[in-house]
Amino acid sequence: MKTLLQKDSFWAIIFLFPSIIxxxxxxxxxxxxxxxxSFTKWNLLGSPKxxxxxxxxxxxxxxxxxxxxxxxxxFVMGTVFFEVxxxxxxxxGLNHISNFKTLFRTIYFLPVVSSMVAVSILWNWIFDxxxxxxxxxxxxxxxxxxxxxxDPTWALPSIILVSVWKNLGYSTVLxxxxxxTLPDECLEAAKVDGAKPYQVFYKVILPLLxxxxxxxxxxxxxxxxxxxxxxxxxxxxxxxxxxxLMVYWLYKNAFEFYNMGRASAIAYFLFLIILTITLFQWNFxxxxxxxxx
Amino acid sequence: xxxxxxxxxxTYLLLILGSIAMVLPFILMCAxxxxxxxxxxxxxxxxxxxxxxxxxxxxxMAAGSFFRYFVNSLLISSITTAGQMVTCSMAGYAFARxxxxxxxxxxxxxxxxxxxxxxxNLVPLFSLMQKLGWVNTYFALxxxxxxxxxxxxxMRQYYLTLPKxxxxxxxxxxxxxxxxxxxIFFPLSVPSLAALGIFSFIxxxxxxxxxxxxxxxxTLRTLPVGLAAFKSxxxxxxxxxxxxxxTLISVVPAIIVxxxxxxxxxxxxxxxxxxx
Numbered sequence: 294m295k296t297l298l299q300k301d302s303f304w305a306i307i308f309l310f311p312s313i314i315x316x317x318x319x320x321x322x323x324x325x326x327x328x329x330x331s332f333t334k335w336n337l338l339g340s341p342k343x344x345x346x347x348x349x350x351x352x353x354x355x356x357x358x359x360x361x362x363x364x365x366x367x368f369v370m371g372t373v374f375f376e377v378x379x380x381x382x383x384x385x386g387l388n389h390i391s392n393f394k395t396l397f398r399t400i401y402f403l404p405v406v407s408s409m410v411a412v413s414i415l416w417n418w419i420f421d422x423x424x425x426x427x428x429x430x431x432x433x434x435x436x437x438x439x440x441x442x443x444d445p446t447w448a449l450p451s452i453i454l455v456s457v458w459k460n461l462g463y464s465t466v467l468x469x470x471x472x473x474t475l476p477d478e479c480l481e482a483a484k485v486d487g488a489k490p491y492q493v494f495y496k497v498i499l500p501l502l503x504x505x506x507x508x509x510x511x512x513x514x515x516x517x518x519x520x521x522x523x524x525x526x527x528x529x530x531x532x533x534x535x536x537x538l539m540v541y542w543l544y545k546n547a548f549e550f551y552n553m554g555r556a557s558a559i560a561y562f563l564f565l566i567i568l569t570i571t572l573f574q575w576n577f578x579x580x581x582x583x584x585x586x
Numbered sequence: 587x588x589x590x591x592x593x594x595x596x597t598y599l600l601l602i603l604g605s606i607a608m609v610l611p612f613i614l615m616c617a618x619x620x621x622x623x624x625x626x627x628x629x630x631x632x633x634x635x636x637x638x639x640x641x642x643x644x645x646x647m648a649a650g651s652f653f654r655y656f657v658n659s660l661l662i663s664s665i666t667t668a669g670q671m672v673t674c675s676m677a678g679y680a681f682a683r684x685x686x687x688x689x690x691x692x693x694x695x696x697x698x699x700x701x702x703x704x705x706x707n708l709v710p711l712f713s714l715m716q717k718l719g720w721v722n723t724y725f726a727l728x729x730x731x732x733x734x735x736x737x738x739x740x741m742r743q744y745y746l747t748l749p750k751x752x753x754x755x756x757x758x759x760x761x762x763x764x765x766x767x768x769x770i771f772f773p774l775s776v777p778s779l780a781a782l783g784i785f786s787f788i789x790x791x792x793x794x795x796x797x798x799x800x801x802x803x804x805t806l807r808t809l810p811v812g813l814a815a816f817k818s819x820x821x822x823x824x825x826x827x828x829x830x831x832x833t834l835i836s837v838v839p840a841i842i843v844x845x846x847x848x849x850x851x852x853x854x855x856x857x858x859x860x861x862x
Contacts, residue, residue: 301686302684302685302686302687304680304762304763304764305680307764308679309680311672311673311676311733312696312733312738315673315730315732316733318714319711319729319730320699320702320707320735323714324699324702327706337716383604386597386600390594390597395848398852399848400608401605403841406792406843406844407837407840407841408840409792411813411837412611414829414830415614418615418826418830419614467855467856470852470856490593519704522795544795547708553709557710560708560709563706564703
């Protein structure tokens with residue numbers, strides 16, 4: 294007979310107790326409650342009133358929703374595209390060189406460990422129409438100053454630029470570790486066969502690296518959809534809602550208009566979009582990702 | 587051979603250009619933070635301070651209450667980090683080393699919470715804080731952050747790699763599972779613990795939306811919330827040198843933590859993802 298102290302299940306309860314309570318109370322239950330709240334009308338005071346699907350139908354009928362959705366999708370596509378391409382090339386460069394690897398990696402990683410609030414403030418200064426660095430550079434080459442954050446044409450690209458700059462290092466590190474797992478034999482064989490560097494890249498590295506490319510793309514997608522801090526600091530969603538991204542819109546509905554039901558419905562729209570993209574990419578993966586058997 | 591050499595040079599050149607783009611905003615920040623405010627609105631923009639002053643730091647620490655924000659951030663991030671190291675390593679040990687009913691089901695639920703964007707939980711979590719009377723207290727800033735499904739996953743992966751003999755030798759010596767965990771496994775998992783610790787410290791140090799929601803008194807603000815409030819407190823003309831001094835104070839500790847534990851941190855974020 295085992296005593297209590299020798300039983301695995303007894304110890305499992307002890308070891309898991311804090312995490313089960315914590316994750317249940319602060320993660321799992323709120324997700325379920327949020328789903329219920331999306332069918333109610335509630336301003337945080339009193340108790341939520343059940344209103345069926347009216348939050349969802351009012352969102353679908355709201356022209357602003359389509360505007361927010363459109364701008365969010367442009368933002369996400371732009372951010373992911375530039376982030377993945379640029380960081381892939383930085384990683385290839387870092388993998389190629391033999392000196393100062395760690396120094397370069399540290400430099401590219403600095404924005405990743407800085408808070409988005411701090412990064413946004415730095416860029417706010419760089420974007421300054423009169424004294425900022427960007428317009429100074431433009432002046433040198435003879436281009437008129439641009440109102441980066443208040444011009445409807447430039448506001449969203451500016452926010453994309455900040456996001457790409459901030460997250461570049463993270464994707465680079467993931468690519469770098471992916472590159473280091475590539476089998477040397479393949480690269481050597483290609484070189485022995487007289488392949489040019491760009492041929493090695495297209496025919497050997499790219500196919501072998503596809504699992505990492507896939508992973509980095511999904512992670513940047515999910516990350517980009519959740520952008521809030523930079524919008525809050527730099528543009529407050531303006532001008533003309535050009536930078537009113539989904540999470541910022543959610544925040545406004547919840548904590549400025551105190552429309553908790555509507556905010557929860559927006560949250561579930563966001564969840565649905567992220568889930569769809571993730572599942573779509575998982576499915577698509579089978580077609581173009583190479584896995585070594 | 588000639589083309590290879592050229593390729594090397596080109597690579598270094600491009601990497602240096604890229605590095606300049608990464609470092610330049612930080613250089614501009616330092617230049618402003620160290621300059622007297624009347625030098626700030628100069629043209630061309632300052633790259634190097636012409637005269638150095640520490641006045642901005644003194645001002646921002648005293649008048650801008652950045653000292654208080656700094657202490658708050660340090661306190662909250664440290665407790666969160668320590669808490670996650672304990673809760674995640676315990677749960678990670680259970681999932682890696684113990685046999686019990688519904689183990690896979692519980693693990694699946696934990697992992698599935700990682701898929702949910704945090705914004706989905708924002709409203710219910712805020713209302714929970716209200717019901718508990720935790721809004722505008724350290725409880726709201728600390729307690730929800732003490733648990734992490736990602737951290738549990740990270741620790742579990744590490745404990746799975748340790749050999750069974752370690753466990754057996756503990757049992758022969760008469761250790762309970764607590765003894766085996768605390769005396770043998772926990773001390774052996776320093777690399778993973780360091781990765782988790784650095785990750786959770788930096789995440790907590792930089793987090794913005796949650797502390798913004800649950801604090802409204804100035805004495806509870808963290809550095810990011812304080813910075814945002816300080817920035818919006820300027821009506822017409824922003825005092826950029828003060829703002830940059832505050833930004834510098836908020837950025838440097840995270841960078842120091844990262845550079846100190848860089849090795850563990852990088853292996854932590856890559857081991858969790860690339861192999862999976």
